[in-house]
Amino acid sequence: MSDALRTPFSGRAGAALKDAFLQEALKIATTKFIDLRKESFSGFPQGEALRDRARAIKEATLQHLDVHLERLADHVERLGGTVHWATTAEEARGIVLRLCRDRGVRTAVKSKSMATEEIDLNEALEHAGVTPIETDLGEYIIQLAHEKPSHIIAPAIHKTKGQVAELFSRELRGEFPADPEVLTAVARKALREKFLQADMGITGANFAVADTGTVVLVTNEGNGRMVTSLPRIHVALMGVEKVIPSMSDLVVFLAILARSATGQKLSSYTTLVRGPRRAGELEGPEEFHLVLLDNGRSRQIASTLREALYCLRCGACLNVCPVYRQIGGHAYGYTYPGPIGILLTAMLKGNASVRELAHASSLCGACKDVCPVRIDIPRMLVELRGHLDREKIAPWTERVVFKAFRRLLLSPTAFRLSATVGRWLQRPFVRQGRLRGLPLLFGRWTRTRDLPPVAARTFREQWKDLR
Amino acid sequence: MAAAAVRASLMITCLGDVLFPEVGVAMVRLLRRLGVEVDFPEGQTCCGMPLFNSGYHHDAAQVAARTVKLFERAEHVVVPSGSCAWMVRSEYPGLLKHDPVLRAAADSLARRTRELSQFIVEVLGVTTIESPFEGKVTYHDSCHLLRGLGESAAPRTLLRGVSGVELVELPGADECCGFGGSFSVRLPEVSASILDKKLANVESTGARCLVACDAGCLMQMGGGLTRRGSAVKAVHLAQVLSGEGPA
Numbered sequence: 001m002s003d004a005l006r007t008p009f010s011g012r013a014g015a016a017l018k019d020a021f022l023q024e025a026l027k028i029a030t031t032k033f034i035d036l037r038k039e040s041f042s043g044f045p046q047g048e049a050l051r052d053r054a055r056a057i058k059e060a061t062l063q064h065l066d067v068h069l070e071r072l073a074d075h076v077e078r079l080g081g082t083v084h085w086a087t088t089a090e091e092a093r094g095i096v097l098r099l100c101r102d103r104g105v106r107t108a109v110k111s112k113s114m115a116t117e118e119i120d121l122n123e124a125l126e127h128a129g130v131t132p133i134e135t136d137l138g139e140y141i142i143q144l145a146h147e148k149p150s151h152i153i154a155p156a157i158h159k160t161k162g163q164v165a166e167l168f169s170r171e172l173r174g175e176f177p178a179d180p181e182v183l184t185a186v187a188r189k190a191l192r193e194k195f196l197q198a199d200m201g202i203t204g205a206n207f208a209v210a211d212t213g214t215v216v217l218v219t220n221e222g223n224g225r226m227v228t229s230l231p232r233i234h235v236a237l238m239g240v241e242k243v244i245p246s247m248s249d250l251v252v253f254l255a256i257l258a259r260s261a262t263g264q265k266l267s268s269y270t271t272l273v274r275g276p277r278r279a280g281e282l283e284g285p286e287e288f289h290l291v292l293l294d295n296g297r298s299r300q301i302a303s304t305l306r307e308a309l310y311c312l313r314c315g316a317c318l319n320v321c322p323v324y325r326q327i328g329g330h331a332y333g334y335t336y337p338g339p340i341g342i343l344l345t346a347m348l349k350g351n352a353s354v355r356e357l358a359h360a361s362s363l364c365g366a367c368k369d370v371c372p373v374r375i376d377i378p379r380m381l382v383e384l385r386g387h388l389d390r391e392k393i394a395p396w397t398e399r400v401v402f403k404a405f406r407r408l409l410l411s412p413t414a415f416r417l418s419a420t421v422g423r424w425l426q427r428p429f430v431r432q433g434r435l436r437g438l439p440l441l442f443g444r445w446t447r448t449r450d451l452p453p454v455a456a457r458t459f460r461e462q463w464k465d466l467r
Numbered sequence: 468m469a470a471a472a473v474r475a476s477l478m479i480t481c482l483g484d485v486l487f488p489e490v491g492v493a494m495v496r497l498l499r500r501l502g503v504e505v506d507f508p509e510g511q512t513c514c515g516m517p518l519f520n521s522g523y524h525h526d527a528a529q530v531a532a533r534t535v536k537l538f539e540r541a542e543h544v545v546v547p548s549g550s551c552a553w554m555v556r557s558e559y560p561g562l563l564k565h566d567p568v569l570r571a572a573a574d575s576l577a578r579r580t581r582e583l584s585q586f587i588v589e590v591l592g593v594t595t596i597e598s599p600f601e602g603k604v605t606y607h608d609s610c611h612l613l614r615g616l617g618e619s620a621a622p623r624t625l626l627r628g629v630s631g632v633e634l635v636e637l638p639g640a641d642e643c644c645g646f647g648g649s650f651s652v653r654l655p656e657v658s659a660s661i662l663d664k665k666l667a668n669v670e671s672t673g674a675r676c677l678v679a680c681d682a683g684c685l686m687q688m689g690g691g692l693t694r695r696g697s698a699v700k701a702v703h704l705a706q707v708l709s710g711e712g713p714a
Contacts, residue, residue: 323661326660362647363520366641385521389522402518402523405526409512409533412510412511441652444652449662450690450691451486452486459488
């Protein structure tokens with residue numbers, strides 16, 4: 001358990017609400033992402049049909065996941081690459097560490113990858129004496145700050161440019177202004193040397209095409225290309241659900257992924273990697289390794305959480321989520337934040353880990369509306385909450401309250417009586433026709449809001465006169 | 468009126484019954500004025516959504532079964548809350564899928580159930596209603612009416628149809644108010660923080676009334692408005708259309 005998780009979720013969220021820098025950064029960034037996405041889809045009428053198509057491809061692919069993965073592996077090997085199968089995070093780390101040890105790797109440059117975050121690869125590398133260098137600007141920032149990503153595509157979204165300037169000035173020894181262009185140039189210069197030193201390049205994969213053995217990286221900074229071509233070894237680590245059957249399927253996903261994420265028609269770089277350097281080619285790594293990570297995914301194919309395996313990691317659901325927009329990604333406490341992150345956490349870490357998180361949603365449905373593959377996140381959160389009840393993970397006190405509430409709803413007499421009792425109990429708390437400062441559980445409401453009192457005459461009582 | 472009157476049963480909802488009876492009264496008067504014959508099945512309590520959303524699905528199914536039977540003979544069911552109408556229309560059939568008889572009854576109830584504004588526009592075919600209500604108002608889209616039932620036009624059409632009402636659009640009208648049922652007490656600070664943003668938008672419109680079609684959102688936003696001593700009043704669409712809103 002990380003230190004952050006020792007505080008309950010409600011406490012982590014409360015702290016985030018009080019962080020003025022975080023609030024400013026979140027407001028600016030999420031609003032910008034929302035507007036860019038909206039604009040991009042508004043001029044793209046075929047987008048809706050493509051979203052349906054993308055969803056159908058994911059659905060069909062998962063039904064024969066084993067077949068597609070074997071075809072992918074077969075093609076990668078024919079291209080001269082090596083495929084590794086990792087059932088757990090530990091196995092995946094072991095595979096990469098073994099490669100480092102056997103090949104004398106001292107430095108590894110990385111392109112942004114949530115899968116490597118999921119398995120805590122950087123910590124494992126450092127522990128083994130290999131220096132990992134994040135080369136995506138956002139990832140570089142948080143690596144310097146010794147933090148974790150707080151957004152799936154914008155890992156340093158929680159930082160203002162002023163904070164980044166301070167961080168760079170301290171860590172890179174200089175006096176840098178809060179100017180994004182200057183700061184980018186500083187990072188670029190620092191990273192250039194690292195690219196040339198590195199023995200290994202580590203990436204994730206947005207897609208892997210089974211038919212051709214192509215690993216696809218969708219990026220905006222060009223660092224991905226250098227990570228995959230400069231070092232002598234390239235290791236791509238991907239969740240097994242990222243496989244898609246064909247290049248024509250890829251076109252469907254590319255048309256909606258960047259639009260959903262950043263509002264771009266295409267990201268600045270779409271990198272297609274097929275195996276290591278071949279004879280006669282001028283660039284590319286000598287070795288190419290593909291690590292296929294399961295880590296609890298395949299057992300979810302038949303579960304209620306299945307749809308979460310369709311996720312493209314675009315981050316659109318985070319930007320529109322009223323909860324994420326208030327608390328940011330770190331408060332969630334796990335690798336994947338936001339509404340989809342709750343589902344992925346349940347999938348990867350088990351239902352008990354989301355006892356509190358499963359309720360970190362008002363079920364407003366904004367996430368479902370923007371999801372490029374139309375994952376019904378609110379429905380799945382409700383399903384997940386159902387598991388918490390049935391598996392008795394929900395606190396017993398809560399379960400008792402809800403069971404009692406059910407009895408009330410099943411008996412009109414009891415329901416009527418509760419209104420009468422409420423009217424009597426509320427008397428000391430009515431101020432100018434509103435309830436304030438209520439005790440116990442009700443205080444959670446009245447701390448910040450008034451509550452209307454139980455009416456002098458309920459509708460049911462008034463109906464007699466209306467008839 | 469020449470044609471046989473439309474008959475509608477009220478699903479008044481738990482919050483509507485106990486906390487907002489004035490909304491139900493306004494709705495009865497309004498519907499009668501529109502020629503609807505209104506009845507109120509007295510055995511009703513709540514649609515069971517609080518149980519459902521918190522994961523108590525078996526318990527919610529028992530409540531659903533009861534409600535389905537209670538409204539079995541209703542020609543139309545009218546609900547002054549988008550979320551409860553959504554619950555009946557979109558979740559009851561799934562909750563009762565294991566019993567073919569109840570499932571069929573749930574499917575039938577889903578077809579007969581409408582949120583108030585949808586009922587007026589779709590079933591009655593009415594878009595202009597005379598009401599003495601006057602002034603600048605703004606409208607909040609409640610999540611379940613907007614994204615659950617896909618309705619954003621009917622309430623706005625009806626508000627524009629009142630001659631004394633000026634409707635100004637609310638910035639971020641489609642964003643959640645932070646209520647979310649038990650969410651509002653499980654994570655009260657987060658809920659209140661979402662609400663603050665909503666109310667700042669409301670106050671920026673210069674409207675004197677904030678209109679919504681859901682008791683939950685009205686409880687949240689109304690509770691926030693009075694707490695901050697705002698001059699803006701939270702009212703239900705039925706109160707605007709019947710002219711019984713706050714003066």
